[in-house]
Amino acid sequence: MHHIKTIEGQLNAKGLKIALVAARFNDFVVDRLIGGAVDYLTRHGLEKENLTLVRVPGAFELPLACQKLAQKGGYDGIVALGAVIRGSTPHFDYVCAEATKGIAHVSLAQGLSIGFGLLTTDNLEQAVERAGSKSGNKGAEAAAAMLETVQVLKQI
Numbered sequence: 705m706h707h708i709k710t711i712e713g714q715l716n717a718k719g720l721k722i723a724l725v726a727a728r729f730n731d732f733v734v735d736r737l738i739g740g741a742v743d744y745l746t747r748h749g750l751e752k753e754n755l756t757l758v759r760v761p762g763a764f765e766l767p768l769a770c771q772k773l774a775q776k777g778g779y780d781g782i783v784a785l786g787a788v789i790r791g792s793t794p795h796f797d798y799v800c801a802e803a804t805k806g807i808a809h810v811s812l813a814q815g816l817s818i819g820f821g822l823l824t825t826d827n828l829e830q831a832v833e834r835a836g837s838k839s840g841n842k843g844a845e846a847a848a849a850m851l852e853t854v855q856v857l858k859q860i
């Protein structure tokens with residue numbers, strides 16, 4: 705394993721231009737995901753002036769905003785952030801499926817790294833656990849995955 709040619713991404717965000725796309729729905733949780741992503745990226749060298757935050761109404765609207773940013777050009781990567789909580793909607797499965805498929809589709813079709821920071825949980829407690837309390841911060845994790853992927857794609 706140690707002697708084969710390996711391509712991997714460094715976790716350095718200096719000089720990159722990044723957009724966060726965040727849903728307003730479940731704002732209490734999503735604000736913490738935004739905080740986790742911003743904190744991760746700035747601690748890994750991203751200059752604040754190279755970071756743009758785009759707000760959309762809900763998780764369903766995340767893919768379209770990601771697509772528009774990708775088509776506009778100039779962004780090295782995107783982090784999509786939101787929280788779909790089962791308790792608050794009978795549409796839970798549809799919203800989750802469309803947001804997830806849509807983000808994956810945009811990422812592949814546009815050839816752009818999009819960190820997947822969408823929580824899909826049964827209740828608010830599980831969401832809060834994943835938004836900066838006992839189970840880490842999904843926003844920070846999605847930012848880390850986006851950054852690693854941006855850097856590895858540059859080298860392939």
Ligand code: INI
Pocket residue numbers: 727729730761762763764765786787788789790792793795799
């Ligand atoms: N959007 C979310 O981001 N999270 C949710 O939990 C949610 N619920 O529960 O319905 C939600 N719905 C809104 C949806 O994403 C769209 O904004 C809406 O249907 C208008 O297109």
